[in-house]
Amino acid sequence: MSDSNLFEQQASNRRRSAILVAVFLAFFAWIGFGGDLIFYLQTTSEPSGTGYRHVFPWFGIAATLIAAGMAWYSWRKGPKEILWATGAWELIEPSKPEEMVYVNVVEEMAIASGLPRPSIWVVPDKDPNAFATGTEEKSAHVAVTEGLLTTLNRDELQAVVAHEMAHIRNHDVKLMTLLAALVGVLALIAEGTWRVLWFGGGRRGRAGGGGGGGKKGGGGAAPLVAILLVLWVISIILAPIVSRLLALAVSRKREFLADATAAQFTRNPAALASALRTIEDVVAPTKSIKRGTAHLCIADPLGRRLTHKQGVIANLFGTHPPMGVRIARLKAMAYAQEKTGSIPEEI
Amino acid sequence: MFGTVVLLIVVAVVIGWVISAYNKLIALKGQTENAWKQIDVQLKRRHDLIPNLVESVKGAMEFEKETLEAVIEARNQAVNIQAGAMPTGGVQQLAAAEAALSSALSRLNVVVERYPDLKATTNVGQLQEELTSTENRVSFARQLYNDTATTYNIKQQQFPWNLVAGMAKAEVVELWEITDESERAVPKVDLSMK
Numbered sequence: 001m002s003d004s005n006l007f008e009q010q011a012s013n014r015r016r017s018a019i020l021v022a023v024f025l026a027f028f029a030w031i032g033f034g035g036d037l038i039f040y041l042q043t044t045s046e047p048s049g050t051g052y053r054h055v056f057p058w059f060g061i062a063a064t065l066i067a068a069g070m071a072w073y074s075w076r077k078g079p080k081e082i083l084w085a086t087g088a089w090e091l092i093e094p095s096k097p098e099e100m101v102y103v104n105v106v107e108e109m110a111i112a113s114g115l116p117r118p119s120i121w122v123v124p125d126k127d128p129n130a131f132a133t134g135t136e137e138k139s140a141h142v143a144v145t146e147g148l149l150t151t152l153n154r155d156e157l158q159a160v161v162a163h164e165m166a167h168i169r170n171h172d173v174k175l176m177t178l179l180a181a182l183v184g185v186l187a188l189i190a191e192g193t194w195r196v197l198w199f200g201g202g203r204r205g206r207a208g209g210g211g212g213g214g215k216k217g218g219g220g221a222a223p224l225v226a227i228l229l230v231l232w233v234i235s236i237i238l239a240p241i242v243s244r245l246l247a248l249a250v251s252r253k254r255e256f257l258a259d260a261t262a263a264q265f266t267r268n269p270a271a272l273a274s275a276l277r278t279i280e281d282v283v284a285p286t287k288s289i290k291r292g293t294a295h296l297c298i299a300d301p302l303g304r305r306l307t308h309k310q311g312v313i314a315n316l317f318g319t320h321p322p323m324g325v326r327i328a329r330l331k332a333m334a335y336a337q338e339k340t341g342s343i344p345e346e347i
Numbered sequence: 348m349f350g351t352v353v354l355l356i357v358v359a360v361v362i363g364w365v366i367s368a369y370n371k372l373i374a375l376k377g378q379t380e381n382a383w384k385q386i387d388v389q390l391k392r393r394h395d396l397i398p399n400l401v402e403s404v405k406g407a408m409e410f411e412k413e414t415l416e417a418v419i420e421a422r423n424q425a426v427n428i429q430a431g432a433m434p435t436g437g438v439q440q441l442a443a444a445e446a447a448l449s450s451a452l453s454r455l456n457v458v459v460e461r462y463p464d465l466k467a468t469t470n471v472g473q474l475q476e477e478l479t480s481t482e483n484r485v486s487f488a489r490q491l492y493n494d495t496a497t498t499y500n501i502k503q504q505q506f507p508w509n510l511v512a513g514m515a516k517a518e519v520v521e522l523w524e525i526t527d528e529s530e531r532a533v534p535k536v537d538l539s540m541k
């Protein structure tokens with residue numbers, strides 16, 4: 001990748017990270033202030049003095065503050081949380097031969113990419129996969145599974161590590177880590193809401209009825225309240241789905257780019273093609289990697305067969321571009337390298 | 348009056364440019380030296396590893412004395428040249444010496460492959476991995492060095508930068524170029540190797 005391309009990509013990632021945080025905050029503000037508005041409209045007909053009138057938007061302020069706190073926490077602790085969630089351990093003193101090779105290739109790729117050496121982690125899982133995380137270049141983390149270390153040869157491992165280092169250098173990891181953390185939070189909230197709707201439906205129904213019963217001036221507000229309420233609930237339910245689609249859209253384009261950058265680092269696109277093939281041939285899903293962090297990995301850890309297909313559904317729901325397309329692009333690069341002696345920046 | 352002001356402005360602009368050009372050249376020089384140091388460190392590591400490897404395989408390879416001697420000789424020559432090599436001189440000589448060492452080492456590796464016990468029972472396998480890694484590091488560091496050195500060379504020779512080059516003590520540096528024909532050829536990727 002040429003320098004201007006790289007800076008463009010880094011700037012775009014910064015922009016998207018900012019937008020992501022803004023949308024996240026806006027969503028919580030809507031949930032909070034929307035709730036306030038509904039409550040306000042419900043209680044506005046209460047006679048002053050005797051009943052409670054919801055005037056000050058406590059919910060909105062609280063929700064926004066909580067969201068800001070969560071975004072800040074995700075930024076500071078996101079990488080560690082992700083590593084912790086996969087059960088990874090840090091490789092400091094390599095003892096086995098394959099661990100030595102792993103540490104060596106990471107150091108080689110640090111030289112090739114001009115980045116500081118990231119910390120090196122191993123995920124205890126038999127399925128071959130790898131991911132990178134971190135919010136800063138100088139404190140980034142690269143993690144691979146034990147299965148990857150045992151199934152790939154040296155050149156392939158180097159190619160996979162190069163792919164992860166490419167994500168770090170393009171500043172993809174910043175955005176992806178943030179996304180993983182925030183998507184996780186939203187998923188939790190949505191799950192909680194489903195539960196409330198399921199088990200607490202009756203109680204909420206009664207409260208709504210009480211609001212409608214206030215006849216003085218409440219007649220005009222009732223339909224508005226209903227619409228607001230429906231919108232409010234829908235947005236809570238849809239949030240995780242939308243955010244997941246966002247995560248997918250964000251990660252797929254980046255994979256092609258990271259493949260190309262990795263080929264530039266190793267000068268060996270064929271090795272990455274072969275590594276992807278090996279990873280893909282192992283059908284078992286990576287059990288230690290959960291749904292929320294899937295988009296961080298080099299190959300879809302959930303073992304969904306979508307990565308074999310092309311088309312609308314695969315485009316919308318696959319976290320990764322079809323493996324066949326990625327391998328074909330890398331093989332085209334290898335061919336061009338063989339013919340011209342230099343690797344094309346993009347195919 | 349007006350003429351003096353214009354003159355002063357022109358002088359200020361020229362001085363400002365000279366200062367910034369000077370600083371830019373010094374920065375590029377620093378970057379080039381830094382990139383060179385990276386290669387230097389890796390080469391030292393390589394040269395330190397080789398005696399260990401030779402020591403480990405010596406006992407088992409009584410009949411392959413020539414191969415071992417060739418490696419030791421190539422290594423000693425490379426060490427001598429490295430001591431005097433600087434970006435401004437001796438880079439290509441060192442590149443040639445390192446290429447010779449690489450080919451001597453690859454011949455040794457071929458021989459070692461004939462002794463499966465050697466790789467399994469001693470730390471030879473580990474040493475070979477370290478050497479492979481070091482060689483990779485040298486070649487990746489070389490890319491960085493050549494890129495920065497090329498930028499530095501072009502900048503200091505361009506007009507009007509060349510007027511400041513003498514002041515910044517900028518000298519054209521040598522690139523680490525591959526002299527060996529066999530190394531220039533596209534490397535074959537053997538993916539069956541574990």
